[in-house]
Amino acid sequence: MLKYLFLGLLFLITACTSQNKADNQTDWFEVGGVKLYGKEGRLGFEPKGENSNISKGGHFFIYFWGKPEELADKYRLIGVHEETGTITTLYPDWEVSRSENKLGADAQSAAKFGFDKKGTWRLEVYMGDNYFDSIVVEAEPDLNKEDWKASPLFKSGIYTMIGEEERIGFIYDDGEVLRFYPNKKQRYMWHFWGKAEELQGSFVVKGTSNETGESINVFNSSGRVGGPINGADASIVSSMSLPSTGLWRLDAYLGEKLFGSIVVEVHKKNE
Structure with missing residues (x-):
């Protein structure tokens, strides 16, 4: 009996050692x-x-x-x-x-x-x-939340957009109509610049709060993105709202792959 217990213990030690070695x-x-x-x-x-x-x-x-x-x-x-x-x-x-x-x-x-x-x-x-x-x-994480900044505005065609120029953006001018406020649902047109093989599959937006770390599903579309418009290679209309004030990072996925991210500010209602 002791022999089998010893063999079992030896097996566990060997397995753990092998796992640690593999991790290293x-x-x-x-x-x-x-x-x-x-x-x-x-x-x-x-x-x-x-x-x-x-x-x-x-x-x-x-x-x-x-x-x-x-x-x-x-x-x-x-x-x-x-x-x-x-x-x-x-x-x-x-x-x-x-x-x-x-x-x-x-x-x-x-x-x-x-x-x-x-x-x-x-x-x-x-x-x-x-x-x-x-x-x-x-x-070696950077735990300083102040490093987050809202994405810059840029022009494409006749529209002002927020995001990364010649990569990803949606129509937004930080005016009262398009501004984000807690739980305010608004339509936004996303624009994408990329190769044809990148612009495939369903469109999903996930949001992460800088203040709380909360992650939510912001928008899901089973349909594919549309064709060129406003100087971009593809586009799609979304309906989005965010639940709390502060900076939020919007991660945009096309066909299960992260395409790009945009940081937006959700304003207080009395601003």
Whole structure:
């Protein structure tokens, strides 16, 4: 009996050691000229845009390599802070695409996350309810909320827009009619600049509050974006409202991929 208990304990120690060793293999690698952070041939995070950094958080494309039975229709990203043992959902269930991609991965998805504590984090990926793999990140988050700023205004055609010029924006002039106020629903026309393959799929907007960290679904459309207009390559009309004052980041997804983000201010009603 003692022999079997000893063997069982030895197996658990070996398994944990192997897992820790595997986690420690996390590093930068390159596929098809694209730099990824993770485990080559298994799991890779590609930062999206200059404001995304694996040690601070941001927006990422995620690529998975695995057997068909290891993959699922949705994945979940869990963060475990080594020093405190804090466990948090960094990104809830989100769709996984198995369509052909530029890196030849078996599947791909996207994520948006940040860290609320410095130190070592283990990012665990679950496919459905099953553990897929994990990476280790040394987090150095910038916890200063004052760094957020409303996106700039720019002109396209005859309209003023807010966003990132020649990438993403919607018609907005910070006037009384179009201003955001808590729970005020308003129609906004989004405009996109990009390659044809980027401008595919359904349109989804997710919002994150700078003040509270609250994340909400702002707008969902099963329809595809329309054609060129106002100097942009594609467009779509949305109906949006935000629940509280302060700065909100609107993350726009096309076909399950993060296309771009716009920061807006929700004003107090007496302003």
